[in-house]
Amino acid sequence: MEFSSKLLERAVNEMSQLPGIGKRTALRLVLHMLKQPKEHTVSLSLALQSMRANIKFCKSCNNISDVELCEICSNPNRNEEIVCVVEDIRDVMAIENTSSFKGLYHVLGGKISPMDGIGPHDLNIESLVKKVKEGSIKELIFALSSTMEGDTTNFYIFKQIQDCDIIISTIARGISVGDELEYADEVTLGRSILNRIPFEINLKM
Amino acid sequence: MEFSSKLLERAVNEMSQLPGIGKRTALRLVLHMLKQPKEHTVSLSLALQSMRANIKFCKSCNNISDVELCEICSNPNRNEEIVCVVEDIRDVMAIENTSSFKGLYHVLGGKISPMDGIGPHDLNIESLVKKVKEGSIKELIFALSSTMEGDTTNFYIFKQIQDCDIIISTIARGISVGDELEYADEVTLGRSILNRIPFEINLKM
Incomplete structure (x- = not known):
């Protein structure tokens, strides 16, 4: 040009x-x-x-913030015992939009991806493991992308904290609300049958 | 958000x-x-x-430039008697890329479009008409988009300068090089038959 x-x-x-x-x-x-x-x-x-x-990054959760401790971490109404592990700030915004989570977040800043040259030490995993070992967290929810890299990252963190007395969960994988079954991919459909949930919980939603 | x-x-x-x-x-x-x-x-x-x-706009052709008179207008090897009328600087760049035009340009800055509130006085039409009336231009080539707005603009300029002793042409409309006839739209195909060209010119290309 x-x-x-x-x-x-x-x-x-x-x-x-x-x-x-x-x-x-x-x-x-x-x-x-x-x-x-x-x-x-x-x-x-x-x-x-x-x-x-x-711009600053929250010293506790690594979320983007204008101050040292972000609005979510400094909010006394949020449950400090449940921490949701996400990739980046866009995931925090997406989950906040649902209004269904009242715990805190931990932003990793990416996922382990050897293909892109991103190893565990490029992410904020150490500070998460430290927080867990200090014992103030009761439940950790993995909310990473459902890809090879996301699963690798989940597994890497799990290995570091598996001896701690803590509940570890991942967000449910299954058929999206409004999806037609015939167009769902096999893996998702298969997992959604394996991880089926009691019918009364569905009614409550 | x-x-x-x-x-x-x-x-x-x-x-x-x-x-x-x-x-x-x-x-x-x-x-x-x-x-x-x-x-x-x-x-x-x-x-x-x-x-x-x-950034400056060339005082002669209205092309974007770092100096008063743009590189094209100040190039002594270019033919000042042929002026190509285009909508904006991207069209100048596109035509320059073909290396098939050695005249000067006149950048209108848009096309007449009442729907978008753009009238003839929002464009650099007056300076073009003035240049033509001064008599130094021998041929004017309209190279505007082949749309209603482009045709309107062509016609508006034509009406202003029709009494001048000058050749007015438009770039050829027809089937693109490499196009299959069966996928060409009717208007283009119809016009390309009406405006057919002698076969020997084709051979020269």
Whole structure:
């Protein structure tokens, strides 16, 4: 791609560093900014810079936060004895949206994935194991993606804390609400039969 | 969407102002920046700000440029007597990529589209008409999109300059190279028969 302006070229190159944004999309976005008032671009870039410079990670759960201890960890109404282990902040937001969990979170920051060069020491696993061994947690819920990497990470953490006196569970795998059985994949359907649940619990939901 | 951090929320809101970027995509991009070194975000936002603040539009053709007169307009090897009228800078880049045009461009900055509230006075049509009336241009090539809006814009400009002694052409509409006839739409196929070209020209290509 040949540009008539170095400034434009630099902006497009920087934008296209972002994941899922190619050169053409970057050019479209940058040309859009040129059509908008200058203040929009200034405000976008200031927001990005101040976010990157000032954002903190909660010292307890590693969630993104503006202060040392995030809103969830510092909320006295939440049950400190149940901890839900998630991959990243988007999972925290997704679970918070359901309003069905009143415990705390622990954000790992990813999952073990040798293919991407991510080992256990790149994640916040040690601090979780330490918290569990200190004995204040009664139940740990694994809420990682149902993939090979997610299962590996679950198993790695499980091996570290299996001697502790603690309930370990994972979120239920099964048929999504509203799904047609005939389109469900075999593994999910098979597991949903193995892990069938008493009918009265269903009625309560 | 509930955020655990105001800084994050502001960055996501700003990013999601861009066209085609929803809140979820914006969050993905912003979280990616958080995983990258701080310098990446600083460099992105500086590039955007300096682009928005310092970019110029060529005073002759209205193309984006770092200087008063763009590289194409100031190139003495280009034919000043043929001007190609295009919608925006992306079209200039696309035509330049073909290396088949050695004249100058005139960038309108859009096309007449009453539905989007864009009238002839929002575009750089006056300066084009003025250039044509000054008499230095011998041929004008319309290279706008083949849509209702593109045709309207072509016709509007044509009405303003029809009395001038100048050749006016549009780029050829027809079957794309490599296309199967059976999948071509009726209008394109019909026009390509009406506007058929002598066979020897084809051989030269």
